[in-house]
Amino acid sequence: MFSLTKRRSIIVYYSSRRVLRNLHHYGQLRYASRRFHYAILYVNQDHYDEVKERLQHLRSVKHVASSARPDLDPTLTDLEQTGLYKQHDEDD
Secondary structure, three states: OOOOOOEEEEEEEEOOHHHHHHHOOOOEEEEEEOOOOEEEEEEEHHHHHHHHHHHHOOOOEEEEEEOOHHHOOOOOOOHHHHOOOOOOHHHO
8 A cells, every 4th residue: 555654845045056966865846946046855754853953064055944833733723823923803
């Protein structure tokens, strides 16, 4: 039977495009912006911490950020409690 593996995206900010050649060794490279110098890389959730640590030590990498999407509530019922949305008097 087919099983889904949990994945997470990592945003890699780089200074030189040479690092793009090596990113496919760490995960699946989905997008690379030439103009804004960042790439989106998908890795398995099991290896997420070690891959993020290894990416930070690459030569041309400026900053490594993680995606906040898995941490968000998919039902979006508690937006006011999280502070993302504040209800105003007009919204009643």
